[in-house]
Amino acid sequence: MRTDDKVMKYIGRPRPKDMEDTLAFIEKMRKMVADNEGVTWAMTLKDDPKLMGHISFHRLIKEHDRAEVGYMMHPDFYGQGMMSEALRAVLHYGFNTMGLHSVEAIASPLNSASLKILERNGFVREAYFKENFFWEGQYLDSVVYSLLAPKK
Numbered sequence: 789m790r791t792d793d794k795v796m797k798y799i800g801r802p803r804p805k806d807m808e809d810t811l812a813f814i815e816k817m818r819k820m821v822a823d824n825e826g827v828t829w830a831m832t833l834k835d836d837p838k839l840m841g842h843i844s845f846h847r848l849i850k851e852h853d854r855a856e857v858g859y860m861m862h863p864d865f866y867g868q869g870m871m872s873e874a875l876r877a878v879l880h881y882g883f884n885t886m887g888l889h890s891v892e893a894i895a896s897p898l899n900s901a902s903l904k905i906l907e908r909n910g911f912v913r914e915a916y917f918k919e920n921f922f923w924e925g926q927y928l929d930s931v932v933y934s935l936l937a938p939k940k
């Protein structure tokens with residue numbers, strides 16, 4: 789996924805060059821869980837263990853019970869509403885098990901599919917940052933969405 793142009797179109801992160809980079813990335817995700825700094829879930833179909841995508845709380849701000857959610861999926865699975873399903877499950881876990889009070893998501897304003905998923909799941913657009921993200925020689929805009937925990 790992380791070497792696929794379609795997947796990486798709006799992701800300002802370096803792509804793995806080889807298996808070593810890929811294993812280092814997986815190790816980083818494992819360490820994040822071990823250090824209690826975040827959690828990444830692999831997504832699979834119920835009857836097929838092959839990786840189809842991942843979704844994470846990758847930046848925990850513990851003192852504020854806040855986390856940033858991020859996700860990506862292999863294009864073979866686009867257009868079936870599966871990331872929305874995963875997001876709902878992960879939000880439920882974040883609010884009910886991890887005790888989060890709020891979740892944020894940062895996206896490119898051009899990433900229509902991602903913005904639609906966020907809005908459909910109740911996220912509110914709270915900020916638009918102009919040219920705050922430098923990537924491959926350009927300063928890019930970002931939008932910040934957030935969702936508060938349901939009132940008890």
Ligand SMILES: CC(C)(COP(=O)(O)OP(=O)(O)OC[C@H]1O[C@@H](n2cnc3c(N)ncnc32)[C@H](O)[C@@H]1OP(=O)(O)O)[C@@H](O)C(=O)NCCC(=O)NCCS
Nearest residue numbers: 795859860861865866867868869871894895900901902904
């Ligand atoms: C973001 C992502 C998970 C969305 O997955 P998906 O399977 O396309 O999601 P959905 O099928 O639920 O589609 C979401 C909506 O966006 C729409 N959409 C998809 N691509 C679009 C595009 N290029 N322009 C406008 N709308 C688009 C879909 O039609 C759908 O709306 P609808 O249900 O009203 O028809 C997937 O595109 C992805 O992995 N992208 C690469 C990684 C990424 O950008 N992650 C997010 C970083 S913030």
